[in-house]
Structures are given as structure tokens and as C-alpha cells.
Amino acid sequence: MQGKNISDIIEKYLKEMIAEDERVEISRSDIASHFDVVPSQINYVIKTRFTIQNGYVVESKRGGGGYIRIEKVKLLDNIDILDTLINAIGDGLTQREGKAIINTLVLNNLITDNEADLVLASINKQTLAVGNKLLENEIRANIMVAILDHLRYKS
Amino acid sequence: MQGKNISDIIEKYLKEMIAEDERVEISRSDIASHFDVVPSQINYVIKTRFTIQNGYVVESKRGGGGYIRIEKVKLLDNIDILDTLINAIGDGLTQREGKAIINTLVLNNLITDNEADLVLASINKQTLAVGNKLLENEIRANIMVAILDHLRYKS
């Protein structure tokens, strides 16, 4: 089930690099030309195979001296609850629901009281006031999911 | 903060100087010729890496005997810097500027590494993607100001 297509080969190549260093910094165009594919295929490989669910964090920079950095992170054990919460959020989240989630996180010792306060400030109704309730709830959902995804691993 | 582009190298060089003295006074043309770049590149480096969001204050003088002075400020010594930051944010904040501020907050022990990671996740470009750059920057500004306000009332 592996190795039949070029994406699998690139995946394997990158994972071998990461196995050595826990973290690699590549040039998209270099990798692309090395495997003789278009640059955007590197994005495809990363998007489909180096997700946070699989334990990878990806950062990049454009312009001169640009790069794509892939880092392997250690996923924590308790993450079933994170998946549950993320599924429950869907594509909208009210402030009330957000507070409930934050409360759950504190109770499960996934975040501290101080961290909870900061997250609360972020998803607060005034902070996200944007004149459109649906959009506001969507942004709040995005923020909450980003935070939950971050809690999947220890930095 | 890598070394593939000359701006990063100049940034590193200047920061090493400042690490020794907290404050440094340079000649733009000297630095430029030392790294063999046009003088205006020094302005670029300063404008992108030595802003108040990064925790630096820059002064300069033109004409004979001119100079550029870069000083690292400490937030603990200058609580009003929080106000300066909030003012600088105004009604828009890019991801880059946000990262700079968060980094400065960590360096000044106003937030922990973990808290910084959570805030970073909140103001991330993907998180706040809403199809409208202006709105995205406005929401990011709101979040950042909410965090800074929270820090002010704390401690």
C-alpha cells in the first residue's frame, strides 16, 4: 500500500530525513526538482501526510531564503477527548459553548487557570465582534479547534 | 531566524551587538558595506526586525556624524510600553507583528511559553482565515489587545 506513487516516495524520503533530526527544513523547489514533480505537489504531500493528527507540525516562509519546516512532535495520550470536542464544535461555536469547553479543559488539567483566562479573552464576544453572528461563531470555532489541536502535543 | 538570507544574518549580527550592551549605535553605510548590501537594506532589516513589537526602540540622525541607535527595552521597567504596543496595533495586526509581540511578552516574562503557544494558535493565519485580509487583521488586533489588556490588570 506504500511506494506505488510518487507522493508516497516523497513522504518516505522526508520521514527518513526527520527520523534523523526530529525536524527538517527543506526548500520546496529543491525537493520538487529532485523528484521531478511540480512544486505544488510538495504541498499536497504535506497536506495529506504530515498533519497534526499524525504528529507533525509544519511551518513555512516565502520569499528569499524561504523554507518549509517539518517537525515531529510527541502526541499526548489523552487526546480522545480532544477529538470528541473538535467533532462537537463543527463549524460554529457560541461564547457559552466555548466557555464550557474551556472549563472542561481546565477540569482535565489540559490547561491552567491562567491559560484559560487568556483563551477566554480571545474568544470573548467583544473581541470577536464582527457584525455577523454566524461568522463570529465560525471564527470562534476555528480558534477553539486550533487550540485543541495544539493541546495534542507537548512542545 | 535562519541564515539563508542576508537580512537574517544582519539581524543576528546586530542582536549580538545589542546583547552585550543593551544599546548600540551604528553607521548605516558601515554596516551596509560590511555585508556588501545597499544601505537601504539596513532600513529594511530594522523596519522588519527591530520594531517596538519586537521590543526595540530605534532613533537616528542624518547628516554628518549621523547614526542609527537601537535600544532594547524592558517591559517591566516600562509598563507604559503596553500602551505603546496597543497604540501601535491600532485596528489591524498582521501575523508577523503578532508573533513579534508574543515573543516580546515571553522574553519579558509576562507570559509563559505555553501561554504563548496558545495565543499563537489563536492568531494564526489559518485560524483567522476569513477571506478578507482587512477583517482578519482587525480580529487579530482585537485578540491581541484583549490579551494585553488582560496582562495589564493582572499582577
Add this chain to the structure above:
DNA sequence: CTTTCTCTGACTAATTCTGACTATAATTAT
């Protein structure tokens, strides 16, 4: 045969680098 996965390329976005032009301060000449 239908659905899902892979691959491609045109278009977009972000960042760095460069140089021509502008602004200001100190020094020198009149």
C-alpha cells in the same frame, strides 16, 4: 461505474533585495 486519491499548472501571496530619489545635519566657502 463511481468515488477517492494523485498530479498539474495557472494564479496568488509573502518576503527579500535594489536603486533612484528625498530629507536632514554638519562643514566649508564666500
Add this chain to the structure above:
DNA sequence: ATAATTATAGTCAGAATTAGTCAGAGAAAG
């Protein structure tokens, strides 16, 4: 003094250099 010259630094727009997105074509799997 005043004007001219010299010595700095600042601004800005555009070129150069990366990476990202997205929709559709093609291939593989069910």
C-alpha cells in the same frame, strides 16, 4: 551670516525569490 557642499539616513516602488491555493485532469480503488 549665508550659501554651497558634503555626509549621512529615509522612503518607496518595483524586481527577484520563494511558497500557497485551487480547480480540474488523470489514475487507482472499491
